[in-house]
Amino acid sequence: MKDTAANSINASPLLVSTAVSLAAFMEVLDTTIANVALSHIAGSLGAGSDESTWVLTSYLVSNGIVLPLSGWLSALMGRKNFFIACILGFTFTSFMCGISTSLPMLIVFRLLQGLAGGGLQPSQQAIIKDSFPPEKLGMAFAITGITTVLAPILGPTLGGYITDNFSWRWIFFMNVPVGLLAAFLVEVLVQDPPSARKQNVGSIDYIGLSLIALGLGALQIVLDKGQQEDWFSSSFIITFSCVSFVALLFAVFWLLEQKNPVVDLRLFKIPSFGMPCVMIFFVGFALYASATLLPMLVQSDFGYDATLSGLVLSPGGIVTLLMMPIAGRLVNTIQAKYLISFGMLMTALGLWATGLVTPQTDYSTFVLVRCLQVIGLPFLFVPASTLAFSKISAQDSSNASAVISLMRNLGGSIGISLVTNRLVHSQQIEQVYLVQxxxxxxxxxxxxxxxxxxxxxxxxxxxxxxxxxxxxxxxxGLVQQASILAYRDAFNFIAAMLLVLGVVALFMPNNELHKKGVTVASH
Incomplete structure (x- = not known):
């Protein structure tokens, strides 16, 4: 019976990919879908706008803590069992978020939702990687890229529509039928290979896990509250920054000394893994930061509502969807580092073009510049993921996936914090300049x-x-102009960073190309 299931998977990798991607898409979507609904949530639950930001922060903190742990839990429970447990846990906590009657209750269940969903992305990547032969690995990561890149792009669009036309609670309720369907499909279609079944992993590295949880938790608090507390002029921010730095520093030394660490940092010794991870960090930086800035711009300075500001992003999602298969095919014939460099340059061009908007810019122009922003993202994610996994063994797939997902999420959190901080300072500077x-x-x-x-x-x-x-x-009019110029500065900041990375990418290691007609030995 097991052999039959395995053969079924080998014959239908796209079906398996669809099943596991459905769950991962649901989880990634929840990283951005609540952004445009914060004011509605605050009003409904009698909370201030500052307090409502914890709805986002609690999710990101717990999600980031579980990501490094997912490889160990996958080995302990078996990858399929762990994946289904994550889906069911995420579905239940989504329902509880939807029926929350107070902000503290919502924050608690958002925290639990992040814990449950943290293992979905790494497990999805590992399952898809094992479902495709090596020569089709690029196409496999094009599928995971659709989940990773498209979901945060569509999140604000869907969240805005649901919030304006129904209730913010349906942002969470809609996960229930999707989660149940995904759990059923995974149970029927997915079968663990021997390397992904239950293993005798021993006891968990409690010290390493505690240091990671403390370090990432404190870091997320600093990133979320830094601007509000005026950064390092606040003893609160200084304290949590020191806690984060010391905890993460000790975590690095501790994990490198362990035989079976909760996060295997030794993977970074592989050049073909370490450098792509850095690039994926900045993919998350550009993706999440730009997807946050543009809705803020059109809502604050052009009077768009939540639905219309979300619709500015949706055509970009279609462009991303169309470009993913192209990037998946090209990665078999062109070195990944050249595709990554091209993707960096294209994304930088789109971000620079966004800085050219004026008070007279219309909806169609915003849609066009958003499409330019995201057209290069598939050429970043797909080749970087393909190169990162090119030297990773089957036993290390789950650990590698966890590290990659963590790097992308950290890039997104840090990116949002840095660009919003720069935005506030630029608004002040531009306004002073114009007032003169x-x-x-x-x-x-x-x-x-x-x-x-x-x-x-x-x-x-x-x-x-x-x-x-x-x-x-x-x-x-001056205030509006200063605000638009500040957004220009923020977009140009990201564009300049990506231009530098586009050059750095040319020095990445080569990857093995699987061209048509070349037979690749596989098991």
Whole structure:
């Protein structure tokens, strides 16, 4: 019976990939779907907007802690059993999030939801990797890339539509039927190979796990609350930064000395793994940061609602979907490092183009620049994942997947924190610069004030009041212009970083190419 199941999987890798990707897509979607609903959640549960951000933070903290642990749990329980347990746990906690009656209750179940869902992405990658032969590995990671890249892009769109037309609670309720279907499909279709079945892994490395949990938890708090607490002028942020640094430093030394560490950092000694992991970190940085900035821009400065701001992102998701199979095929004929370099440059170009928007920019232009932002992402994720796994043994697949997923999520968290921090400072700087031109000595300001004052006077407003109203309107326009320029600075910051990485990518190791007509030995 087991042989029959195994043969079924070998004959239908796309079916297996669809089943496991359904669950992973659901989990990745929840990293961004609640972003546009925070104000609705806060109002419904009687909380402040600052408090509601813990709905996001609690999920990211627990998710990041479980990611490194998923390899050990997969070996302890068997990969299939662990995957199904994660799906069912995620489904149950999603339901509990939906029926939460207070913010503390929602935060607790979001924390548990992150714990349950943390193992889905690494297990998905490992199962798909073992389902495809080596010559089709690029296509396998194109499928995982669709989950990883498309879900955060569509999250705000779907979240905005559900929030505006139904209730924020349905953001969580919709996971229930999807999760039950995914668990059923995985039970029927997936069969563990010998290397992924239950193993005698011994006791867990409690010290290593505690150090990772403490370090990542403190780091996430710093990233989430840093801007609000004015970063290192706050003793609160300084304390948690020190805790994070010391815990993670000790974690590195401890894990390198263990025979069976909870996270195998020795994988970074493999050049074909370590450098792609760095690139995947910045893929997460660019993906999550840009997907956060653009909805913020159109909502704050162009008056878009949650649904319309989400719809700005959705065509980019279609572009990503179309480009993933192309990247999957090219990785078999072109060195991964060249594709990664190309992807970095294309994404940088799209981010730079986004900085060219003006107060008159319309919806279609925003959609176009978003498509330009994401068109290069498949050429980053697919080749980087393919290269990273090219020298990884079957026994290390789960550990490697956990590390890759952790790097991407950390990149996203740090990226969002850095760009939003830069955004606030840039808004202040740009506003100060523009205010310098609002003086009687500036001919442009005098002309604009005079014409606007006359226009308001012609509407029947007394001349003494018309001048004040005109100055107010000019200042409102200045604030909007300063905000748009600050977003330009933030997008250009990410673009410059990716340009540098595009050059660095050219020095990555070569990968073995599986061209048509080449027979690759496999078991």
């Amino acid at each position: 031109h609002l003086t009687a000595a500036d001919a442009g300001y005098r002309s604009a004030l005079a014409s606007l004052t006359q226009a308001i006077t012609n509407m029947g407003v007394p001349s003494s009041l018309a001048s004040t109203k005109a100055m107010g309107q000019i200042y409102q």
